[in-house]
Amino acid sequence: MKIWYSFIAFVLLFTIVSCNSKGEKKEESLKKEKKVVVPELKLSIDSTAISSFYETYPKLKNFQGEVNSLYLKKNSTQLWLDNKGVVEFGNTLYNKYKGLENEGLKANFPYKEINAVFENNTDNKLSKVNTDLMITNLYFYYAEKVYRGFDEKTSRSLEWLLPRKKLNYQVFSDSIFQKSTINDDKKSKMFSQYYKLRDVLKQYREIEKKGGWKTIEIDDTYKNLKLGDSSAVISQIRERLFVTQDIKEDNKSAVCDSTLIKALKNYELHHGFTPKNIILKEHIEDLNIPVSDRIKTIIVNMERCRWIDPALEKGKQYLEVNIPEFKLYLIRDGKIAFTSPVVVGRAMTKTVIFSGTMSNIVFSPYWNVPPSIINKEIKPGMAKNKNYLKQKNLEWNNGAVRQLPGINNSLGLVKFLFPNSSNIYLHDTPSKSLFERESRAFSHGCVRVAKPRELAIELLQEDPKWTPARIDKAMHAGKESWYTLKNKFPVYIGYFTAWVDREGQLNVYKDIYQRDESLLKLLTEE
Template sequence: MKIFYSIVAFVLLMAVFSCNKKEESKEILKKPSEEVVPELKIKIDSAGISAFYKTYPKLIKFQNEVFALYKKNKSTQLWLDNKGVVEYGNTLFNKYKGLEQEGLKANFPYKEQINPVFEHTAENKLSKSDTDLMISNLYFYYVQKVSGVDEKTSRELEWLLPRKKVNYQVFSDSIYNKATISDDKKSKMFSQYYKLRDALHEYREIEKKGGWKAIQTDVDFKSFKLGDSVASIGQIRERLYVTGDLKEDTKSNICDSTLIKAIRTYELHHGLTPKNIILPEHIAELNVTVSERIKTIIANMERCRWIDPELEKGKEYIEVNIPEFRLYLIRNHDIAFVSPVVVGKTMNKTVIFSGMMNNIVFSPYWNVPPSIIKSEIKPGMAKNKNYLAQKNLEWNNGAVRQLPGKNNSLGLVKFLFPNSNNIYLHDTPAKSLFERENRAFSHGCVRVGKPRELAIELLKQDPSWTPARIDKAMHAGKENWVSLKKKVPVYIGYFTAWVDRDGNLNFYKDVYKRDDSLIKLLTEE
């Protein structure tokens, strides 16, 4: 019996112990639910937003976007939770701090307030609501910077090409969906932007290593040719090695065929006509400092921000780069045709804009602009009563025009894309101008070095226009208008730095002196 009672007592004891454990387990299970912290909810309404901009007026331009953003998010915070700034907020700050890699300065107007939020170097003195609002403004600041200066400013810089539109609503949605800017997707930007950004990184690495030394030459230096031996040649060799134009620096002071070949390549990529000698103009180009080259790259990255990436998706279009003095016909994303061009001189700048080419005119009249009639023709007529006849000109309903023919100022063909600037492409009898390095000589229109070949390419869309028929029309002496079956976009741009399709970085002279004002705009505090 004792054994029986002992067993019963043990079972009861275990039962009590088991019940106690269950109760204890229940208590343990209750604790986590009792310790759950409520989700952070910060009220950010219109009154709070208005008060924020009174305190931080330098951000007022983002007020409308920020109002709409918080209204969509039911007037609660976007960037904070119980643990602090959320992950995508930190990603944004890292992107902002990396603006220098994009050729931009990270000059947020209230960096003394925003930096402590992320860097933890000092106590964040902002309230939670103001912290969230400050980060939202940082976001729109970042979007504005990477999208380029506003359209009003770019127009003041005489850039009339279609601008890439900045849709702040799209960016607002990305914040609301917690998908702030992360890794770049190349479709977001004109592809040239990414190529120039890579070049910027390369040149900054060169700058960190000390850049390149200036090449010293004698005062009476005129040229170096094959076989010459002088210390300056060793300096040229070293300079070309730094930028990869020479694969090896042999330290030799003798001008050999390897150096001449490298100089010719360098000339090609710097808007110079390749020669077999080294001239003072080449030394001057080689001596442009790495810091100046970096500024040029940055200026052209900014221009790329203005271009809609949809532009380069077209099946066929013409692009003219003014500083390069060159025209390209792009077809199915490949270069189908290239021609040298002459552009407007400094006093008659070729306008940076676009249009749709719709007509080719063979054996054209030249309708003389009123400005030329006033400045050239009337003074000529005053001195010579036969001036009009000698220039093959005639009066036409109160205006003056030049008759078709080989001496016509427009040559034998012109290419029209209607625009308010009265700019078009055309042939010219002054063929020698295409042999010059600086080809800014026109009154504003673009003279094409290979007009016949361009006409043949453009009229491939109409098989009836054979090369023989085109030749006949060009020399007919009678004006003949031909409508293109499909209009061709024409883009006239201005790039002093450009990475070509072979990956070579090219620099061109700033013929209209546009870079300095743009660099100043980008770097001012």
């Protein structure tokens, strides 16, 4: 009997479970049948809505034209929102904005409402239309800050007269639909030096987070240290060089060995010093510059890179002069074909930051003395000495003064012309000893070249008639002669106090014209 009751119970249980299962399946089927299809979000964002947005948020008004064009392309519908909220690409944009510090910039979008859109949707008081418009303005704000930098009016006020890169908003607008603008993996939107400095900025920020480097302590009696010397200062220098990986191992030794000397000479080479076999006080003072100051220098030069058109470095051949580095480079097919030390203008007669096109080489040139020098130097000299002009190899020429060709001519034996309103050019000089100085800001504004003969040979490579022997003869002819280059050479005179070379090493130079501070002030005020 017990077995019979057990069997009945089992059958009832099976029936109940089976019924429940069928019921659940039926319920699920009904749910599927009753599933509500939510229509695709479609907001109307026309010129009226856009105008209203900028009346409320006037600090963004400079983007209005581009924003209008962008929404017209999208048939006046939203760009960043769907039924679930902000699309993934919008969140990517916001994350890039919040990481502007990685670009050496501050995340200072003028309206805090943007944070509520992404960080806490419950606090977002913007309408959906204004939310979409706010994100679009964030997009253009980010593009302008990172890819353009300060406008041309600002850079010209800082005496930067190199041609500016034009920010193509059309390209950026089209890229929104491709969801690709915020990524720069190809690193093609910017002057390549920008990306190199950005990588170094990341390294130095990591050093800063770890506490930077310690100050090397020396007293007023310090003179120098050399190979074999023993001092507590040596172990401090070793530790300092290890932080920036200028030396690969810190063995804590207080003895100045060949490894330390080699490492320090490499440091000097990349920080505007002539490498020496002794450790001078000035070297230690440079090593003691805080990491925070180095970061500021990197950031300032990243901003300058934003102004450079990346097409510049794609030129087949060109000349570049970096004023604080006191160096000229001839670039051919993307490689350094020639380099020379240069002398640039002193602080009172700065070499101008600009570009030109070299068209002529003048051998055995006259020097046409500028009126300012005639008034300040020549006329007073003539008043004291009636033979002044003859002794200086000068002559009157149609109411002006010029110096005759020759080895004592202030322009040396050759000059290189690229017409410009500032009357700046490259030239030889009889004052060869100046090239032995570490700091070489001595000219009236023109650029004196340490190796002018070699530069002429490089520039005339494409004309087989101009052999080195013929160039030598023309330089020493004592009679001025002009040669017009068959292929014009672009010339770029820039100002970079931080530069990453082709070996990936950071080079830092003294701010000889005190230009960094004014630019840094603008960057930190933003």
